[in-house]
Amino acid sequence: DTYRVAVLGATGAVGTEMVHLLEQRRFPLASLKLLASERSVGRQIAFAGEAVPVEPLTPGAIKDIDIVLGATEADLSRQYARTIVEAGAVFIDNSSAFRLDPDVPLVVPEVNLADLKHHAGIVANPNCSTILLVVALWPLHRRHAIRRVVVSTYQAASGAGAAGMSELLRQSRQILADEEFTCEVFPHPIAFNLFPHDSAIGADHYCAEERKLIYETRRIFHDDTLRIAVTCVRVPVLRAHSEAVNIEFAEPFALEEALAALSAAPGVHLVEDWQRNHFPMPIEASGKDPVLVGRIRQDLSCDHALDLWLSGDQLRKGAALNAVQIAEALAGGGL
């Protein structure tokens, strides 16, 4: 079978990656429709040797489609979700709009693919830092229940889209050229600097990005008792997030068993070269599918806890690849 696919937000950083992956992974396409805001209309995107025009995103454009991959902000996803479902398409949404909606499965194929069968027309793609974390945690949690996780994220500029990436590059050049620089996308300088994630801070003093990681991970693991402490940080890296993770289990977890579990885990690539002090780095994770995991070690301060470090491409597995993998699973199961 082949499928009529539309990409909403096809010209953004995530949308562009989705189109690239549909081609690279030879998704069984009957047709491809690229939809974006008025300002992108007229552009063409190369796909399989063709130049596919970008069309305006309007309610009328959502017809004769089987799968919609959403790469827009939450308000636009909420605005178009009903139109998409009523047009008979399945909406795989990368925005935060429906991630905590109990009627919408929140899916990372390597972890909770079975949840996909409960969809009623909408499937939510988790937040990037959540996806990268759960791909690494799940193979461990399956062996010895996780009780508590402490995470510090090192989030790339791509989390703020193509504009975030170009701000990092522009500011870097300006600083190196000893020029005045401006902050247009981020509230603080991102070049040669880092800052606690700039999403809205709640009454609990956690920011939205941190709450996403807590509540999405609990949903994906079906475990509301999972205790998570997290600090999200924006760092001067282009497109791959990293995370320092401390994991406390219900019982001791032998290092050899953890290494064996992770080296066999889907979506994980171990980078664990102690001799050469070579461990996951964003520059090596960028453009690749797997989450790089390394520096796995016993926590010396607690007798049933491990530490690890990971890096993963925020635009790829952190967003577009996960969504395309969901589409592949739906296509494989006949939607």
Ligand code: 2RA
């Ligand atoms: C960020 N995950 O990195 C958020 C939104 N993409 O800022």
